[in-house]
Amino acid sequence: MTENIQSTEFDPEFDSSWEEEDFSTGDFERAERAALRRVAGLSTELEDITEVEYRQLRLERVVLVGVWTEGTAADSDASMAELARLAETAGSEVLEGVVQRRDKPDAATYIGSGKVSELRDVVQATGADTVICDGELSPGQLRQLEERLKVKVIDRTALILDIFAQHARSKEGKAQVELAQLQYLMPRLRGWGETLSRQAGGRAGGGNGGVGLRGPGETKIETDRRRIRDRISKLRRELAAIKVIRETKRSRRVANEIPSVAIAGYTNAGKSSLLNALTDAGVLVEDALFATLDPTTRRALTPEGLPYTLTDTVGFVRHLPHQLVEAFRSTLEEVGQADLLVHVVDGSDAMPESQVKAVREVLAEINEESGTPMPRELLVVNKIDAVGDLGLARLRHLFPDASFVSAHSGLGIEELKVRIAELMPRPEVVVEALVPYARGEVVARVHRDGEVLSEKHTESGTLLSARVRPDLAGLLEEFATNGTPA
């Protein structure tokens, strides 16, 4: 099918399309998305690395396994339910889920060694071809489990990386995901190589098992490793070049004095729906995790008509793989540099507090490393159409300062627009100007881009007092009767 499609090489310096799209787009057809499923995340250059290909996920019929170490039974259930949704988003059918209560995961086999045999029975009874573990496993744990279960074993990190690989569309998104995948692969290359070598040795049938175990296999891993390292540095260079372009665009917006609002939040909280509700953006909305990977920026207006930008971004999830946080850093940093953060929470989720916590943790980590202070945050509880009166009362109690909306029904959206406007940085220069009637366009511009405090029609023109941004203040200078920074 689409498995052979290879991601094309690019060099941002020679690709003018980067310059053209002033606002990135995230809107595209669902069909187009479906056509891109299962595209290998690794590009042409790595095509002959068999160990890597072996790892390209073909998740079809899966059994989920969790180790419950802390928290309540409800927490553990929620975590497994989320793993199931992730697995389904990646395109697999979940047959069964099992959880073991332990102080900590087993160092060798994740679940206890005795439980592995039980799990093996479950795998055989259900006819599963893959086991997905709810955590990040060491290469050794993965190998040992695979040996004993005789099916492919992957962890939560690999699953999330796979979903991102399927959903990445922009050049930057694809490069970011590939970088994260390669970083995840690097330390695991040897383990897999060994497994494969052993298999080859077995097939050769010789008592010494030498065929697959010697020379070529080892050196191949070394070559592969070097090639992956080269690829990683190349991706880093490309991403750095893209970042320069992104920052140029951003600084252009800053120079235009347009305040920026970033929409962030847990995956599937309704961030894209909210962007649509606030701006008629027509962005893709899907009942899937990580539907949005590429930031989409749209212009919006406050109720008084002041312009600002609204950016919809990639969602967060508990235990977001650090390789992805690393790879998506520049995208996420942009969120951290917004003038206002609209943090969307799914009010219909069983545990909205823990979603909020997970999102804040990732954001704090990014801002700490980039050294910028966190932007002001407005918490928005979405999907209140789906919670009922009792649920809504509970949410109001949990999040007393939040805005409560339904992106679907439009409930609370107008009030939200007002609150966003209130929290946005206000134009900071107060000017008084006498504008001759012949210059009506100047008065119109002040009405559009500034905040008119008073307006009087005198004999010699319109006497305006207004709060405006510095660029507009400059324009009004010739008419100024006084001008004081507030």
Ligand SMILES: Nc1nc2c(ncn2[C@@H]2O[C@H](COP(=O)(O)OP(=O)(O)OP(=O)(O)O)[C@@H](O)[C@H]2O)c(=O)[nH]1
């Ligand atoms: N009942 C209800 N469902 C909603 C509302 N807003 C969004 N949804 C649904 O929630 C799902 C996710 O919506 P999206 O807007 O794609 O969420 P997102 O936060 O952008 O998700 P990702 O980009 O995947 O992280 C979709 O099935 C929406 O139809 C709402 O106000 N009420």
Ligand SMILES: [Mg+2]
């Ligand atoms: Mg989205």
